[in-house]
Amino acid sequence: MEFALNKIDKHWDNNRSLNQHMNDLKRKVMELNGVKEDIDSRMKVELQPRKKLKREVQIWLENVERINGEVQNLNERIGESSTLTRGFHADDVLKRIREVEELIQFCRQQDYQVKGTKVCMEEIWKCLMDDEVGKIGVWGMGGVGKTSIMKLINNQLLQEREKFDIVIWITAPKEMSIAxxxxxxxxxxxVTFCGDECETRRARMLFETLSWKSRFVVIFDDIWEAVSLEKLGIPEPSTGIKLVLKTKKRKLKKWGR
Known part of the structure; x- marks a missing residue:
């Protein structure tokens, strides 16, 4: 009789523990889906049309969908179980809790990178708004998010038209040349070139057009070497004129005349 009572008490403890674990799992899944919604909203704002997600983010989203399905299936199986067999699902519940916690932790780590991106954007924007800063260099190895940051800056500049008359984005060609x-x-x-102008003539045409604009930004994306602004036809950066260089090379020879 005592043995039977102990067995019943054990099942009761397992059921009570399982209920607590299931409540914990549901809370964590809600937190995970809240993070997913935040990421979905962020992607709608930041991603350019047809731009592919980073593979690790895509895998994370797939895992969130998978875990949601597995938790729903587990909840249904527990609901269909008898009082004596419900406790057998405890290990499955604890496993799902660990997986959800890992997915949440991954996002927290990514969020540190997002915050780093935000700080970098704020610093670049501060320089753009500072009349005493003419040239801005954005350096970093490939894959750290330089282009994404600069596209966000570019989009913000285009939205706030009162800041500058024009924003020029130039992606450096693989075989770079002045022409x-x-x-x-x-x-x-x-500006339309006829096709037979010399380099100096083209530079003068660009310089004259840009000189009519009191405030403008020129962003060079993925530049590898210094180029003479005079040869290009770009006025030297001064109050209202900004030159932004995004490069993988930490040191470029001085840009200027």
Whole structure:
């Protein structure tokens, strides 16, 4: 009789413990899905059309969908279990709790990177708004998010039109040359070359057009070497004129005349 009572007490403890673990799992899943919603909202704002997600983020989202399905299935199986068999699901519940905690922890680590990106953006924006700063260098090895940061800065500049008359984004060609850079700039400020102009003539045409604009920004994406602004036809940075260089090379020879 005593043995039977002990067995019943054990099942009762298992059920009570299982209920507590299930409540804990449900709370953590709610937290996880809240993080997912935040990431979904962030991606809608930050991702360019047709731009692919980073593989690790894509895998994370797939794992969130998987864990949601598994938790729902586990909840149904527990609901269909008898009082004596419910406790057998305890290990499955604890396993799901650990998996959900790992997924949440991954996002917390990613959030540190997001905060780092935010700090970097704020610093670049502060320099853009400072009339005493003419040239801004954004350096970092490949894959650290330089282009994403600069596209966000570019989008913000385009939205706040009162800050600058024009924002020019130039992606440096693989085989960089003055002529290619001049044509890229011309296409953005509505300057038309006939095709037979010399480098100096093209530079003068660009310089004259840009000189009519009191405030503008030129962003060079993925630049590898210094280029003469005079040869390009870009006025030297001064009050209202900003030059932003995004590069993988920590040291570039001095840009200027």
């Amino acid at each position: 290619k850079l001049q044509k890229a700039i011309a296409s953005q400020i509505k």
